[in-house]
Amino acid sequence: MVLARLTGALGATALTAGMLFVGAPTASADQVRDAQWANAYFDLDKVWSVSKGDGVIVAVIDTGVKANHPDLSGSLLPGYDPGGQGREIKPTTEHGTGMASLIAGHGHGNGEGVTGLAPGAKILPIFHGDGGAMPQGIKWAVDHGAKVINISQVTDLVEQDSFTDAVAYALQHKVLIVAGTGNDGGPVRPPANVPGVLAVGAVDKNQRIWPQSNYGPEVMLTAPGVDIVMAGSGGSGSCTSQYCMADGTSDSTAYVSAAAALVFAKYPDLTPGQVANRLVKTAAAPAGASKLPDSHYGYGVVRPYQALTANVPAGSAQGPLAAAAGAAAPSAGAGATQETKDPGSDGAGTGGLGSPGAVPGVKQSSSGSALPLVLAIGGGLVVLLIVVIAIAVSSSRKRNRNRAQGFQAQAGVPYGAAPGWPPAQQQPYGQAGQPVQQQPYGQPGQQPPPYGYPPQQPPYNNPYQDGNQSR
Template sequence: MTHGRITRTLGATVLTAGVLFAGTPAASADQVRDGQWANLYFGLDKVWSVTKGDGVIVAVIDSGVDASHLDLTGSLLPGYDPEGQGRETKPTDEHGTGMASLIAGHGHGNGEGMVGLAPRVKILPVYRGEGNSMPKGIKWAVDHGAKVINISQVTTTSGPEDFADAVSYALQHKVLVVAGSGNDAGAVRTPANAPGVLAVGAVDKNQKIWAKSNYGPELMLTAPGVGIVTAAPETVGSCQNPYCIGDGTSDATAYVSAAAALVYAKYPDLTPGQVANRLVKTAAAPAGVSQLPDSRYGYGVIRPYEALTAKIPAGSAQGPLAASADTAATDSTGQGSDGHRSDPAVQGIQQPSSGLSLPLVAGIGGGAVVLLIVVIVVAVVASSRKRRRAQPLPSYQPGPVPPPYTAPPGWPPVPQQPYGQQPYGPPPGYPQQQAPYQGPYQGGGR
């Protein structure tokens, strides 16, 4: 398991309004708060006027979370290490603590320290383990009350099929799984490419995609992931400092998980697909992108306040996660992850051989039935002494493979009236956002 977040110690910098300057050897806690530029983008005061995430549990499957960090004290629940070594609260590096702080950091003192997007959420720390331990961690988190499972990790030791059962188990229990797409500018990595997972990419403060953010048809949303301040343990990891700053889809994933937790806090009866639906429909459309979802941005950059307040019908239980499952099985060329077509109309059809051929009958008995038919036909031909040359069957030509996802027929039309909310704009000094794209999951009734 790897996270690949590009981190650098905050101790060698001073932060002011999100801008880095070379300076003193240690950053004070209030400078840390000032350096959280994403909080300005989210508009925390507006978001927190609706909810801070009370009553929602988010599992963080990662390298462990430091429960003693000043900005996380009291926010952790008893967690899980699949190998029984207690590493869920004895972190092996700074990564897990950082992700937990972006979700549920509450600061300390008089407005000092860093805060997460959902500071009253409870964190369920789950150690990522080795090999195929992560699916086991998903199921454990579901059984212990998580509503959202944050996986800011990728793995090269297993494929999406190894996560299918665990993710399906989570969805059946109304738990949303959120995972980072990866940080090598390649295809969406496992487990983000597993069916039913909400895959996340990273953008900078100008809402431009981060150059190393992985992309593909599975990508659903993006969030801030460049120059992100996080909490860090003082005794382990590359930071060895109470705070770090770094880049990566890991950070973006934590923010999307926090936003999902906020939606659950206000709308506790929604399914994971319906939570994703609210996030997707209210996302800010990226500049210059004419059609969504986009392989690099998904449906756009999350806007938590709009996700909490927009007038959006609940929609179907699966919502956009149904498209995620379809896309994970079939890419834009109709090829599955193993390189074979997943179109059921193509599977199981044999090309006829050259020369003489006979119609084959499929059914119970397989080869025995075919052999019986051949024997009968030969007998009939021999007895009648009438030989008739069989004509070869035309070669099977599969039709065009449909796109990864199309909305099922009969869905209600997109309502034409506005949501009725006050116009939203970014903080002063940030680029103007475009209105959300009105695509199949934007502004409609699903």
């Protein structure tokens, strides 16, 4: 069964694109844990030997979180519903509960139930409201202690300026926003394409891109997002059991948010950009990628243990995050002096990762003042004189220009090119002076399948499907 969930009038779309489930009462809770294949990929025992995310607050802007789910008991803080209806803990669908469980689920009993990547973190549940309420939720999260804001949603961004302002507000207060790219296989959707947001795509068990994961230059990281088992709301929405299985960039976004919480817990003085820097520098590069960032994988698949333990220079305060319009870069704080400055970082962030000019509808900040009328008139006269002179000499110069074009065309050099053409190709973020060698997936020399080609995945015991499932 494939259930595409759209919140139409609310202006937001949940990014778990196929909530797949059957009646889980026949499945034991330990089967739930066994089915969480991402736990083995992350190697939780090693990760938790370093950090469990203790003391870090992760805001989940979503459809509400079921506070009394046994795998989230004690993990929720008082949240916020912009409509004042208490929906932050009265879920309208199972989606928000699922995201919270992937971040901070702690299971229950003797190794039973869903466990998240950062079980020591606290969840700040925020109901997403309509598209215009989401920026309000971001600012509320910042003002109530969140260090990471998880947005496993896409929106039409009717109020784009207010969203851009909210992202800038978060960065100024050292809060990292993580958002999913979208699930329709097209360009990266808002808010993931807003400058300053860490955009996340989804991969499967073989660390191959999920065909429906949206892509583009804004993608920074990928994470597990296929056949993901999570907590359900147990009676509301489409998931009528305590546990669900899903595909989507929602799930991968929750995992990257959890990884950021782990890093913040160990390195509390780092800025959001420096936390993103650690995640990016230690990501596993996709097999066969000749240039990073890749439009589908970003810099690769997140690896939390390496992000916690590798010798990664703190780098600039902004790191790989594109600056949000109007956002002043946060001070680096003590974290910037813990390690040597990243030689591959010029302090200006990275080009091509969601810069303001690359995001339709997002205004760039600009400065300048109007010229006095007298100067404008004088300037116009000067321009007119130049035009007259140019017309007078154009015929004599045309013949020489044509001849020059012919000579340069023979040499393979564009007309008018400066000495030294072509310019040297600019290194993408993290290539120059990168302290950690990214490890590709697959065997040496193995070529990856083309994008959109779903690879074969090893079967495993799935207690949620009854054999009648269709996608």
